[in-house]
Amino acid sequence: MNGGGPCSGNSARLRPGSAFDFSPYVRPVGIAAKRHFHIAALGDHGEILFPCVLHQRFHQLHGDAHAPRFGRNESVFGNTRLATGAPCQFGLFLRARHIGAIGAMGDIVFSRNFDFAGHAGDLLLASNTRASHGVPVQFLSDNAAAVHPDIWRAMRDADNSDTPYDTDRLSRELDDAFSALFGREVAAIWVATGTAANCLALSTMVQPHGAVLCHREAHIEMDEGGAPGFFLHGAKLILADGDNAKITPETLRAALDPIRDDVHQVQPHAVSITQASEYGCCYRPGELARLDMEISSRGLRFHMDGARFANAVAFLLRPAAEVAGPVDALSFGCVKNGGMSAEAIVFFDPELADLARFRRKRAGHLQSKGRFMAAQLLAMLDGDLWLHNAAAANAAAAEIGSAAKERLLHPVEANEVFLKCSTAERQALRAQGFGFYDWGMDAARFVAAWDTREEDALALARAIASL
Template identity: 70%
Template sequence: MQFLSDNAAAVHPTVWEALKAADSPDSPYDGDALSAALDERFAQVFDKPCTVLWTATGTAANCLALATMVQPHGAVVCHEDAHIEVDEGGAPGFFLHGAKLMLCEGAGAKLSPRAIRDMIDPIRNDVHQVQPHAISITQASEYGCSYRPAEVEAIAALASERGLGLHMDGARFANAVAFLDCAPAAAAGPVDALSFGFIKNGGLGAEAIVFFDQNLADVARYRRKRAGHLQSKGRFLAAQLHALLEGDVWLHNARHANAAAQEIAQACDGRLLYPVEANELFMRCTLAERETLRERGFGFYDWGEDAARFVTAWNTREEDALSLAKAIASL
């Protein structure tokens, strides 16, 4: 009974079917019909024009998006626990040719306008100090906390006021939309670019970079090729995105994962470190208690010395979630 990561979840059956259907000759790279149809497909999701580029990994999606906004001498303002800081192996520095990450604090791994101002206001506007060029926020955050639409709007207003780009890491964007029960456009807010995650939500190997600024998309096409991420048979990546968007499979999958997380959360009885607002749970748990859970057949990650992280997925079985809930309650 695995709760290690939604990255390890099975591929959704509709994706396999879509991949088989795409296995016929078409134009290479992103010149195929499926890739060409992505802009209109995502415009329907967000109810506004956008330009969509596929890529194979979330790290590439984040870094290619940010590379369109940030010059090598600039910086990205992000949370100190942001994925681009903690879990991408220095990829931002590589893709952004040495640009800096400016790290802020914030409850639940979420940024606030005040935290951003506290970081950037003391910076002198001269060549001797690195200047911020963009802000990156994560929806849902690295601790499974979802930004409310008003929170995104406030950060977007600050970004606009200061002339900064705004990027959203949406590795678990579907889970945030499902939790907030709002339109995708409201959960994304007025960002310039969104890394829309699909792999954690039933995809095989495709993520979407959704640009709401056409000029940024034009730059990203060249950067994607230069970075080695323009795949020859792009129709297979586009097919995955279409399959999960069709009939709102992406939302159905996210709602299932969120519901499983809520089932487990009810048994945590004051142990939770953060509110459960997506499909991740962070729980106080001693070493002996973690050993007990593992002996009972549950897989999960340790989170520091006295905590554990559990992640549910689109295919988490209800009986497994209930079993974990009962096991936690009995500790």
Template identity: 55%
Template sequence: MRFFSDNAAAVCPEVMAALAAANSLDTAYDGDRWSQRLDTVFSELFETQVTALWVATGTAANALALAALCPPWGSVVCHRDAHIQNDECGAPEFYTHGAKLLLGDGKGAKLTPDIVHGLIDTIRNDVHQVQPAAISITNATEYGLVYTPDEVGALGSLARERGLGLHMDGARFANAIVRLGCSVADVTWKAGVDALSFGFAKNGGMSAEVLVFFGDKHRQTTLYRRKRAGHLLSKGRFMAAQVLAMLDNDVWLRNARAANDAATRLAAAAGDRLVLPVEANEVFLRVGADEARSLRDQGFDFYDWGVGEARLVTSWDSDHGAVDRLAAAIAAL
């Protein structure tokens, strides 16, 4: 019973069916009829004109987004616990050709305008110092919290005021939207976001994420960067088909809702053990070493998170019975 990562989840049936349906002769790269629909479909979803490009990983989406927003001599403000800092082996530095990440603290991996000010206000505007160029936030965060449209908007205002780009790492964007109940526009471009890494793989996809730019300013250069990074797959139709299948009939929201609901059930059982509120599909628990062992002995698999904490991640396909058993086991600790 695996609760260690939504990356370990299966691929949802609609995606598998879409792969089969796309398996006919078509044009290579992104000239096929599926890929060619992405801009339109995502523009409708976001209620504005967007550039929507598939890539195979969230790391590639994030790094391409940051390369568009930040020059080699710039810096990107992010949280100290951000995926781009801790889990991408320096992909942002590789793609930006050497930009810096400026690391902020903040509860639950969330940035606030105050934190950003604290990082950038002391930077002298001279050539000796790397200049701030962008802010990157993760929604839902690496700790399972969500940014509301207002919270994003406050960062968006600061970004505009200071001439910074705003990137949102949405590896779990669907989980955030389900929680927020807002439109996808509200929490992105309407709040000042310039680029969104829209995650599908953790949410039931196989190997496709979508990099969304609001507007087309960064389209042309990003197309070159994507190719140059080896991320223009030759049979791109299988990338686009995954994504389109998940947008059809709101499969992406259905999947995320299932994951969030499972996490909520675990949270209810956890009570005071919760390190943070559960707002998406991640549950952080205080557990002693013996307790963690006990849970593992009962067949539950998860990550230890530092000392005395455990991270449980639910997914679109989390087995109801397993979730119930885990909830009971937590309650019984």
């Protein structure tokens, strides 16, 4: 294999019948030690790109007369003809059962009885229709990404009769699954949204007369529509500063020290941070430890908004327990990472979980068919899908960020890229078909997702470099 491995930064070319073991490169984050990709057949474009995530390169093909034909149950990669004999526009690596029709632009016009092997097949299902129908290239938000096929499959498999609410078999498996992930006993409950996860978690820590300290750019301050005040029955948010939307012991002290221990002033009860932060930057384990010393010395609870927790783990290449640090509760993101409608609240203090279950019901978030929520979370953990998806998104963002150079407003450590960008420059990018959010008067935010295609990331990178 050329290039020295997937983390070398070079593309690699595999030969038919070969196998590649990438476990040495991902073992630090807890992926199974033995995982091989067996290549059954390669076309002219059998390249592996995006270091560390084995993101197969998609090429638009124009019908190769020499492309081989494969049976319905054979593995296919590259410029091939599927069972129908129709040319496939994009390279993929998949196991196909009951092949249906492949449209002229490579669209899959059926959706059942398909087994995909590897990220390439998943991306094909998620993105071919978008590419061939002229939909703008989406960098608005990872919330806008497709649902991963494994998540749909898990929900379909859960569509059987079971006990209601959170007494079903899958919901009962959550505690053990997350305990295994974090290497200690935890309690996990599902909710439908990140706002519910954050606010229900904080409601177990903060009394109505208390307050939560957070960064002034925190999601609970800027993007949750007053939900913290609603769920916490009027509790206040105290805002702290910090570069890259990260709180430090110094900025925490600057915000809390002026508060008198006096009945006339709202008292802090908890601190909430975001991992990765709202500007896509990650707290290192040492930073979390120093922050916790300040928090625990004041007798406060510690909450982490982990909407992009997976992206932080994928970037830091540290175990999940170290990336979470000493928090009391973690909002574990799923929807931004290829999920459909489930987030988890992971409680490292079981007593808080008991309280959260009652508050979840009172808030209207206890769904009767909870097995569909649990199925998504378990599927995300199974085979480290959560890490593979996050690593793919991070890699796409890194590609975009590498072209930005002096335009970068913050380091690219997850799947978000923030750029200095004038109004005219933003208009030029939109005219080329890129969707993204303005971020103030002279900036823009671009968010990559698990299903961001390599060619789209490269196209955006080239467009930014040419501004």
